[in-house]
Amino acid sequence: MFFVIMAGGTGTRFWPESREKLPKQFLNITGSRTMLEETLARIGPILDDRSHAIVAVNCAHEQLTRELTSGTGCRVLTEPVGRNTAACIGLAAMHIRLIDADQPILVLPSDHFIARPGEFAAVLRAAGEAARDQAIVTIGATPTRPESGYGYIELGESVDAVAGSPAFKVRRFVEKPDVETASRFLASGNYLWNCGMFGFTARTILSEIKSCKPELFAGLERISAAIGTPRYQAVLDETYPTLESVSIDYAVMEKTRIPLLVFPGDFGWSDVGSWQAVYELGYGSQDEVGNQVTGQALPLDAKNNLIRSTTGRLVALLGVEGLAIVDTPDALLVTRLDRSQDVKKFPGLLKSGNRDDLV
Amino acid sequence: MFFVIMAGGTGTRFWPESREKLPKQFLNITGSRTMLEETLARIGPILDDRSHAIVAVNCAHEQLTRELTSGTGCRVLTEPVGRNTAACIGLAAMHIRLIDADQPILVLPSDHFIARPGEFAAVLRAAGEAARDQAIVTIGATPTRPESGYGYIELGESVDAVAGSPAFKVRRFVEKPDVETASRFLASGNYLWNCGMFGFTARTILSEIKSCKPELFAGLERISAAIGTPRYQAVLDETYPTLESVSIDYAVMEKTRIPLLVFPGDFGWSDVGSWQAVYELGYGSQDEVGNQVTGQALPLDAKNNLIRSTTGRLVALLGVEGLAIVDTPDALLVTRLDRSQDVKKFPGLLKSGNRDDLV
Numbered sequence: 001m002f003f004v005i006m007a008g009g010t011g012t013r014f015w016p017e018s019r020e021k022l023p024k025q026f027l028n029i030t031g032s033r034t035m036l037e038e039t040l041a042r043i044g045p046i047l048d049d050r051s052h053a054i055v056a057v058n059c060a061h062e063q064l065t066r067e068l069t070s071g072t073g074c075r076v077l078t079e080p081v082g083r084n085t086a087a088c089i090g091l092a093a094m095h096i097r098l099i100d101a102d103q104p105i106l107v108l109p110s111d112h113f114i115a116r117p118g119e120f121a122a123v124l125r126a127a128g129e130a131a132r133d134q135a136i137v138t139i140g141a142t143p144t145r146p147e148s149g150y151g152y153i154e155l156g157e158s159v160d161a162v163a164g165s166p167a168f169k170v171r172r173f174v175e176k177p178d179v180e181t182a183s184r185f186l187a188s189g190n191y192l193w194n195c196g197m198f199g200f201t202a203r204t205i206l207s208e209i210k211s212c213k214p215e216l217f218a219g220l221e222r223i224s225a226a227i228g229t230p231r232y233q234a235v236l237d238e239t240y241p242t243l244e245s246v247s248i249d250y251a252v253m254e255k256t257r258i259p260l261l262v263f264p265g266d267f268g269w270s271d272v273g274s275w276q277a278v279y280e281l282g283y284g285s286q287d288e289v290g291n292q293v294t295g296q297a298l299p300l301d302a303k304n305n306l307i308r309s310t311t312g313r314l315v316a317l318l319g320v321e322g323l324a325i326v327d328t329p330d331a332l333l334v335t336r337l338d339r340s341q342d343v344k345k346f347p348g349l350l351k352s353g354n355r356d357d358l359v
Numbered sequence: 360m361f362f363v364i365m366a367g368g369t370g371t372r373f374w375p376e377s378r379e380k381l382p383k384q385f386l387n388i389t390g391s392r393t394m395l396e397e398t399l400a401r402i403g404p405i406l407d408d409r410s411h412a413i414v415a416v417n418c419a420h421e422q423l424t425r426e427l428t429s430g431t432g433c434r435v436l437t438e439p440v441g442r443n444t445a446a447c448i449g450l451a452a453m454h455i456r457l458i459d460a461d462q463p464i465l466v467l468p469s470d471h472f473i474a475r476p477g478e479f480a481a482v483l484r485a486a487g488e489a490a491r492d493q494a495i496v497t498i499g500a501t502p503t504r505p506e507s508g509y510g511y512i513e514l515g516e517s518v519d520a521v522a523g524s525p526a527f528k529v530r531r532f533v534e535k536p537d538v539e540t541a542s543r544f545l546a547s548g549n550y551l552w553n554c555g556m557f558g559f560t561a562r563t564i565l566s567e568i569k570s571c572k573p574e575l576f577a578g579l580e581r582i583s584a585a586i587g588t589p590r591y592q593a594v595l596d597e598t599y600p601t602l603e604s605v606s607i608d609y610a611v612m613e614k615t616r617i618p619l620l621v622f623p624g625d626f627g628w629s630d631v632g633s634w635q636a637v638y639e640l641g642y643g644s645q646d647e648v649g650n651q652v653t654g655q656a657l658p659l660d661a662k663n664n665l666i667r668s669t670t671g672r673l674v675a676l677l678g679v680e681g682l683a684i685v686d687t688p689d690a691l692l693v694t695r696l697d698r699s700q701d702v703k704k705f706p707g708l709l710k711s712g713n714r715d716d717l718v
Contacts, residue, residue, distance in 0.1 A: 298709070
């Protein structure tokens, strides 16, 4: 079984901790290790051959990724530019095809949080087994609230369980709904959160890319022809930027005629999309009034705040509530937690203010 | 005319900018210079002999004070420990008595804000003239709001104007009133804010200290006997700590039988008692939504905040309102402006938490 860990994101939602040179997957936002390391640790128990774990990153982060993964035996696959998940998965599949086109590949984001890794591993194992039989599989997380920030998967008919894990046909993918619709989804019990995790063989996914996105496939084939030759990097650098930038969901999942299976899992998933999400996950030391602290803080009549200081400085709070305070050596963020989805605006504002040094 | 600038305060209300080693009077909180320098600059126009300006400081701040005042010609008088205003004024008067016991002395705090220094200087000049005639004079600021954080002076009958400045007998001093009483004071037009500024000759004030506080006077006399001798510092260090710690208001002003005169002045006075007071004074650049910034800030949907950064770091704000954010190299404060009177609790909390390094 192969794993493709997609670590090409250039997240801006965790500014000022996240920067262009250090996106979210390289931060220890939800644990003592970086999110990428946590992701790799999570698949460890079901990884037979460590070289079968492939981390796909932007070339700007190659060195950092090699340092973080040194000693793990996993491979690093670089993208010259970000071209969304279809191109990334296609490129990885081209490489894997040369090793074994019929082994299952599980594609996972590198920057998600999983509360119960044991349950997660069991679902992954089952999904991988199902992918071996030319199916396209996806993993859906049991929703726990009417979240309007996630996409949903509507369950179709039940199929035979795989390795003890129940599975369903996918009826449809639903884009982020409004809260009312999300509440209906939650109440029905017939919808799962789309975690952006997929399984298939190289043969299956490349055949689907070929039929759904022939031009994308043609570009990937040109790159594939250069794999293992001295021309590879040049061809990659020349061709990859010309590939269509489209998500695997849109390019394949929502169009394919191959039956899609979904494996539900109640493993405490979060895509950790904002500082508020970090607060809700409750990582870091928490006092009895809901202040969650990484670093040193001195709260006085202050509650339900997220304090993260990587500078060693003391953060004193007086009378404040529901804030995120993120302290880094060259920039400090003070935001209302319930506004933290807008933190991603700061890098753009800084660029237009000629403060690229802080982006 | 002599000036005694009392700079012995160990303010904690401006933590983390103010520290034990750097109290408020040594900070540039309301201008580009320190409050002490602003105070000295303010008396410049009415100072005939620059050696007649005496800055009284705790010995811990002697070096700093000498650096700040080098080139001004003013003298530095050190106190081995803080013993409140009666002892401080008494010590200064003992020194001045040796030069000229019958010249007026104006005693001023070093850490107040004056919006209109020209009007202030005119009132000072008049008060000094009146003090020359064995009166004890005080200066009262015209109240502009029903402030419960200040003491008040009730006006008695009007006396002849001095140098064009109207003057009144003092009917009584009133301790900080409640808001209702303060509103009544404001409406009556018969009360002024007690600014803690006094005028008298050395002969007058020492005579009053002698009759109101004979033990304090005796201690001061012991010190005075050593002035100009090699024993001075030893006598001062031995005697000064034994003096009663009492304010000049309580020790003399509220008890003396000498008529007290008060000179009203509408010179935009504030004792700058909290970060909120600093915000209200409006120093620093102000944007169109009321964010007042010293340093670099990037506010997004944030208004009416005070941002002070002495670290060169960018402070990004999102969705917050009515906060003070004070950024220093080793400590950061985030407080609601309307709670900032409690900032003074932090130094104590830090001491009990073994973080004296931050106090």
